[in-house]
Amino acid sequence: MRRICVINQKGGVGKTTTTVNLGAGLAAEGKKVLLIDLDPQGNISHCLKVEPQKDAYSLIIENAHWKECIVNVAKNLDVMPGRETLTKAEIILAGEQFRETVLRRRLEDIRGYDYIIVDCPPSLGLLNQNAMLFANEAFVPVSTDPLGMVGLKKMENAVRVIEKVFDHNIRMTKVIPSMYDRRNKICKETLAELQNDYYELVSNPIRINSKLKEAPKKKASIFEYDKASRGAKDYRELVRFVIYEEPKYSVPDTPDQLPGGIKAFKEVLA
Numbered sequence: 001m002r003r004i005c006v007i008n009q010k011g012g013v014g015k016t017t018t019t020v021n022l023g024a025g026l027a028a029e030g031k032k033v034l035l036i037d038l039d040p041q042g043n044i045s046h047c048l049k050v051e052p053q054k055d056a057y058s059l060i061i062e063n064a065h066w067k068e069c070i071v072n073v074a075k076n077l078d079v080m081p082g083r084e085t086l087t088k089a090e091i092i093l094a095g096e097q098f099r100e101t102v103l104r105r106r107l108e109d110i111r112g113y114d115y116i117i118v119d120c121p122p123s124l125g126l127l128n129q130n131a132m133l134f135a136n137e138a139f140v141p142v143s144t145d146p147l148g149m150v151g152l153k154k155m156e157n158a159v160r161v162i163e164k165v166f167d168h169n170i171r172m173t174k175v176i177p178s179m180y181d182r183r184n185k186i187c188k189e190t191l192a193e194l195q196n197d198y199y200e201l202v203s204n205p206i207r208i209n210s211k212l213k214e215a216p217k218k219k220a221s222i223f224e225y226d227k228a229s230r231g232a233k234d235y236r237e238l239v240r241f242v243i244y245e246e247p248k249y250s251v252p253d254t255p256d257q258l259p260g261g262i263k264a265f266k267e268v269l270a
């Protein structure tokens, strides 16, 4: 099993688009996939056909069993939706002991998936700390511009802090250059800089493609919406790369030890 959070505190860099299309592409390749929406914007429900039901809030705050909060949306593809109530969840969590590991504890006995992919909100708040302490891998979509690079360095640091402070096994295993336009000089320069600094962690770039913007209107993945588009081609390549690396990153889905000696994440980051 691989537990991946798609994360970047910077907004609008393609986290949700990547979660949805990577998930759909992996499912089409026969992998059993669960997508978890931890973003109060609830964008996964806007991108895929998800009927209203129990969601990530029910799991985290109301103690619902994970099986009750999951809906099947396509062959091999399940979703745990998120909604604006997750904003309230963050406030409630703030008053709890061991608040950073609630998601991990609620999903302790989750089995049967090859991939669990968490779509994170653009922040470094408690929900994202929970996502990182559930996941073993962070995939970071990065817009191919100078501000994207700044966001990436911050994310890299945040992942290191989580690893160190909570003694948790998480690594940044993929940097995904997004919003790439090869006619644009700054995009090309930023991609070269990413490849120079992060070597094999860098995936193929995801080019700007209006089809990726349009697909959510039909509640479809890019492969259902326009399988011949550049967006579909780029995400297909990413899916292949991710599957190729399975032997390197896949871990047994047995429960692991919860970390002890938890300190407040924010204090350490400060």
Ligand SMILES: Nc1ncnc2c1ncn2[C@@H]1O[C@H](COP(=O)(O)OP(=O)(O)OP(=O)(O)O)[C@@H](O)[C@H]1O
Binding pocket: 010, 011, 012, 013, 014, 015, 016, 017, 018, 039, 041, 043, 120, 121, 122, 178, 179, 180, 206, 207, 208, 209, 210, 212, 213, 214
């Ligand atoms: N490669 C692309 N080409 C064109 N548009 C894209 C591409 N990737 C994403 N988009 C569009 O850009 C917008 C932001 O993308 P997305 O919602 O995936 O980012 P995000 O990082 O999840 O945002 P947030 O931080 O708000 O959660 C959306 O309208 C999406 O359809």
Ligand SMILES: [Mg+2]
Binding pocket: 015, 016, 017, 039, 043, 119, 120, 121
């Ligand atoms: Mg998003």
